[in-house]
Amino acid sequence: MATLREIRRRISSVTNIQQITNAMRMVAAARFRRAQEAILAARPYAYKFDILLRHLASQMEMQKHPLLETREIKSVCIIVVTSDRGLCGSFNNNVIRRTISHIEDSYSDAEVNLICVGRKGRDYFVLRHYNIIAEHINIMRHLDYQHAVGIAAHITTLYTEKIVDHVDVVYNNFRSAILQEVLAEQLLPITPQEPEGDALFTEYLYEPTSEEIWKMIVPKHLDTQIWRILLDSNAAEQAARMTAMENATNNAEELIKELTLERNRARQTMITREISEIVGGAEALAEARG
Amino acid sequence: MFEKRFNLEVIAPQQVMYEGEVTTVRAPGVVAPFAVLAGHTPFLSLLEVGEIILRDPSPSTPLPEVEGSKPQYMAISGGILEVLRTGVTILVETAEWADEIDVSRAQSAKERAQQRLARQTPEIDVQRAEAALARALNRLRVAQHAGGFG
Numbered sequence: 001m002a003t004l005r006e007i008r009r010r011i012s013s014v015t016n017i018q019q020i021t022n023a024m025r026m027v028a029a030a031r032f033r034r035a036q037e038a039i040l041a042a043r044p045y046a047y048k049f050d051i052l053l054r055h056l057a058s059q060m061e062m063q064k065h066p067l068l069e070t071r072e073i074k075s076v077c078i079i080v081v082t083s084d085r086g087l088c089g090s091f092n093n094n095v096i097r098r099t100i101s102h103i104e105d106s107y108s109d110a111e112v113n114l115i116c117v118g119r120k121g122r123d124y125f126v127l128r129h130y131n132i133i134a135e136h137i138n139i140m141r142h143l144d145y146q147h148a149v150g151i152a153a154h155i156t157t158l159y160t161e162k163i164v165d166h167v168d169v170v171y172n173n174f175r176s177a178i179l180q181e182v183l184a185e186q187l188l189p190i191t192p193q194e195p196e197g198d199a200l201f202t203e204y205l206y207e208p209t210s211e212e213i214w215k216m217i218v219p220k221h222l223d224t225q226i227w228r229i230l231l232d233s234n235a236a237e238q239a240a241r242m243t244a245m246e247n248a249t250n251n252a253e254e255l256i257k258e259l260t261l262e263r264n265r266a267r268q269t270m271i272t273r274e275i276s277e278i279v280g281g282a283e284a285l286a287e288a289r290g
Numbered sequence: 291m292f293e294k295r296f297n298l299e300v301i302a303p304q305q306v307m308y309e310g311e312v313t314t315v316r317a318p319g320v321v322a323p324f325a326v327l328a329g330h331t332p333f334l335s336l337l338e339v340g341e342i343i344l345r346d347p348s349p350s351t352p353l354p355e356v357e358g359s360k361p362q363y364m365a366i367s368g369g370i371l372e373v374l375r376t377g378v379t380i381l382v383e384t385a386e387w388a389d390e391i392d393v394s395r396a397q398s399a400k401e402r403a404q405q406r407l408a409r410q411t412p413e414i415d416v417q418r419a420e421a422a423l424a425r426a427l428n429r430l431r432v433a434q435h436a437g438g439f440g
Contacts, residue, residue, distance in 0.1 A: 038304070041304055041305045042303060042304060044299075044306050045301045045303045047303075048299075048301055049381060052372055052381070056334070145303055175314070202330045203332065204333060204334045205331060205333045205334070206333075206334050206335070207320070207334070207335040208320060208321055210334075212336070213334060213335075213336055216336060216370075220415070226304065227303060242316065
């Protein structure tokens, strides 16, 4: 059994840890609120843009656009969206594991290139000698639409110059404060789906021509998709950290309770032993005299 | 005369700017500026840098910037406008209500762009400078409508 002093030391160190995790929980909660507002505000735009693209795609006979053309997959690019900092539960692990299984399942024969968003993913894949063609570290703190535009421009170039034949993204989708899900989605080639049972929909008038609108809209669609993904991942990260730190704080609380109990028991044992020693000593003295 | 109303949404990447009814919306089409009234045929147009004017706005979610039946002005830097039978949707890249425009910032952006254009060196991206100038001038023009002098 641990000595009283050891237990006391452990209690004070767990208390310190608890203070830290609790502070981190509060910081994550504040960041989470902001991140949640951002993603909720951005969704209408991404959603409408998607609908618009589908409407337009259903109207176009020949969807001739370099970003829509499907090729045999010899080389792929995967964007891995993780966080820059740890202590957020299984947030990064889930993405990394999903990325690896995704590569094994779908691209075992292809050359794989990674674009890492976030330090954690970068560190993991660098150590394991994956081919990383770009990294975006520390962009989550001050997320800007231009970041999304930059990434979109990069993969567009890779795709149109036929350096890669397919672009996927693996990220945490933000569902709610307690639920994040890891998704692997295809970014390129863009596959516009048929409009969802939109009976009201009829032919448009176009200004300028439909081809020109199409040319402008397709790359923009990529920008908005990536922007939404970055915001999704950021909100999910803060939510995951909030939950992780909440659990850590609760666990510390429990540990402190257990240790306190143990400390009291140890103290009681010591007192009992001292008393019995005193009593024993007194009796021995009495006997010696008597 | 009583004018028919229709639904309008103006959505920017970072927020929904307007959601509600109007009688007319004017927009800077790339071919020519135009106005949309109720019952317009389905239509899709690219928009350039310019101003959007909303007549008789009545937002379903009240926005502090939009009040009364005065026309409301908004500066945008390009986008796309879609007319469906159910209403009009405008997706804009950036948008500011006339009241929100930071005039001094637009002014300095204008001067910076002008300087860059004035002493043209090979490393200056003329197209970018011209686009920046157009945006700054547009903001300054729209900002004159601030305070409800529309």
